[in-house]
Amino acid sequence: MVSLYPLVKNECIKLVKKRRLLVVLLILAAIIPMFTYAQMKVTQNNQKQFGTTDWRAEQRQKIVDYTRSIGSNRMPEEWKQWRRVEVKLAQYYLDKDVNPASPNGVTFTREFVKNAVGLFIPLMVMVVASDLVSGEHTSGTIKLLLTRPVRRWKVLMSKLITIMLSVSFIVLATGLLCYVISGVVFGYGGWDMPVFFGFQVSGTEVDFSNVRPVGQWLYLIMEFGLVWYSALIVGVMTLMFSVLVRSTAAGMGIMLAVLISGSILTNMVSSWETAKYLFMVNLKLTDYLSGALPPIKGMNLPFSLAVLTVWGIVSVLVSFTAFTKKDVLN
Numbered sequence: 001m002v003s004l005y006p007l008v009k010n011e012c013i014k015l016v017k018k019r020r021l022l023v024v025l026l027i028l029a030a031i032i033p034m035f036t037y038a039q040m041k042v043t044q045n046n047q048k049q050f051g052t053t054d055w056r057a058e059q060r061q062k063i064v065d066y067t068r069s070i071g072s073n074r075m076p077e078e079w080k081q082w083r084r085v086e087v088k089l090a091q092y093y094l095d096k097d098v099n100p101a102s103p104n105g106v107t108f109t110r111e112f113v114k115n116a117v118g119l120f121i122p123l124m125v126m127v128v129a130s131d132l133v134s135g136e137h138t139s140g141t142i143k144l145l146l147t148r149p150v151r152r153w154k155v156l157m158s159k160l161i162t163i164m165l166s167v168s169f170i171v172l173a174t175g176l177l178c179y180v181i182s183g184v185v186f187g188y189g190g191w192d193m194p195v196f197f198g199f200q201v202s203g204t205e206v207d208f209s210n211v212r213p214v215g216q217w218l219y220l221i222m223e224f225g226l227v228w229y230s231a232l233i234v235g236v237m238t239l240m241f242s243v244l245v246r247s248t249a250a251g252m253g254i255m256l257a258v259l260i261s262g263s264i265l266t267n268m269v270s271s272w273e274t275a276k277y278l279f280m281v282n283l284k285l286t287d288y289l290s291g292a293l294p295p296i297k298g299m300n301l302p303f304s305l306a307v308l309t310v311w312g313i314v315s316v317l318v319s320f321t322a323f324t325k326k327d328v329l330n
Helices: 004-017 020-050 055-070 077-096 105-116 120-129 134-139 141-146 152-186 216-244 248-266 273-277 301-325
Strands: 194-197 200-202 205-207 212-215
Touching: 004 020, 004 152, 020 105, 020 120, 020 152, 055 077, 077 194, 077 205, 105 120, 105 152, 105 216, 120 152, 120 216, 120 248, 134 216, 134 248, 152 216, 152 301, 194 216, 212 216, 216 248, 216 301, 273 301
Parallel strands: none
Antiparallel strands: 194 212, 200 205
């Protein structure tokens, strides 16, 4: 019987030959400089607006602007709720005399990954994982693969392990390129800068009792761990669609529609409580570290982790059941 190692090695070789990972690296190398330049312009504009590089002036102005907008009758209530939370967080950072977005390579990496976890990184994972099974049907290699003395569950398990390795590569490559590219502009310091986490948001109230500072390096590790888990669930679900739908284009279309709809729903479902059980609404796990207002009342980090875990387990069970029972030779 064939062990898993040569199967995983074969899958990784095929993945490299398809140059999907190279495409991901090229996309990152093109996108990150754009965001770095945009962040540099924001910093310059803030300096012109406030006439100083003091971050406190920016935070005070943010509090004033948000407080004024909360009194507007034209603003939706859920936006007012979000701004009330942001005002309290800004005041907290002022009281602690800590710049929450000090311009450096580490901070840029932290903010980029935080904003990319909801859509950008899942799309990169989808590009890599979408044809791991459906591509075998398209090329006809599935018949050759199954003529070997290999159990079907081992074949699919090797593809699942390949997805885990690919997700790890994509997340690490994103962080490394962010740091290297942005560091040219903002510098490579900031590892020991204190970052506060542990905010508990309930409605418009923010509980600061469990808030504590940690080094930015430790915060970055926690953030990347959450990003990796979100991306892994997306990869597992992409594998499921690759098993169920033999067309790579159809599988990519389904996942693309699901991810984009999730990005839209996150900003619109505050009054639809049952939507919190959808996996795409729970992808932005990093928001819980920074104290951002959850999209739906009652959501927190353990809840979102549990929801994503259930979706991941169900996807794995469906994938293995369908792959081992389905007549893949026709």
